[in-house]
Amino acid sequence: MTAFPRVLQGHGTENDFVVLPDPDGTVWAGDRLDAATVRRLCERRAGLGGDGVLRLVRSAHVPDAPQVLGEDLGRCEWFMDHRNADGSYAEMCGNGIRLFLHALIAEGLLDRAACAEGVLVGTRGGPRRVGAAADGGYWVDMGPAREFGRGAAELDGRSFPGLAVSMGNPHLAALTDVDVGSLDLTTPPLFDADLFPEGVNVELVNVVEPGAHIRLRVFERGVGETRSCGTGACAAAYTALRSEGVTVGTVVVDVPGGRLSVQVTPGTTILSGPAVLVSTGTLCPEWLAA
């Protein structure tokens, strides 16, 4: 391993990540970035702290990239190697992929002007196009929201019925009249394991303006409550539109960490929002070795 592995920290609407540049797969090769190391990096007191880890790596150096990208492998130079804070893998991360592109640009690995039309990035949910927007933020073509049933989350002794939606990763988006700001999300919501055998991200959603503006809180699989979730914003926007009997529209999504915009079209979903880098530095070898 390089003596001092480079590290960055940043967030998208306060969904925060430890970012590990590893373009040629040499820094974190093999099982160096195992689940225990991810958990240590994400630990907020004894580590750096984050909701997850993003490794900036070329697809050619990711052992499972051929399997998850198939014939798109050659079209995706870069791969978002994302982990949840508990060390688990997720198929997709909507806030993370904006920060991923922002960090590639900041590290000089891509030119911002060349990213205006979007760059195809490999993820474990398949390829996603992500681009640099004129306002300094980023947009992501997230693919279509796919409904796969109805379920309910049990929280605070109450049941919150919602729509099961896949954005590559699983979501339960529950519209409710209960003020989401009043909910206790310190303990995981209960859910139907038959409907969500791989676990689920749960969004509790208040409609601010029907079909146009929602507010949500989220409990993420593999993390806990986070300040934002990009895939969750897409699932919730889709659910809010469906409740109005429409399947297209643009929805402003307020999350505890800021504001996202979700455009649902007949064929896909476009997520837009900021990405912010907070710090850059190096990991101390003695901490890593401890």
Ligand SMILES: N[C@@H](CCC[C@H](N)C(=O)O)C(=O)O
């Ligand atoms: N915060 C992310 C989603 C990260 C993955 C999720 N916890 C899962 O396990 O599916 C986002 O912005 O989409």
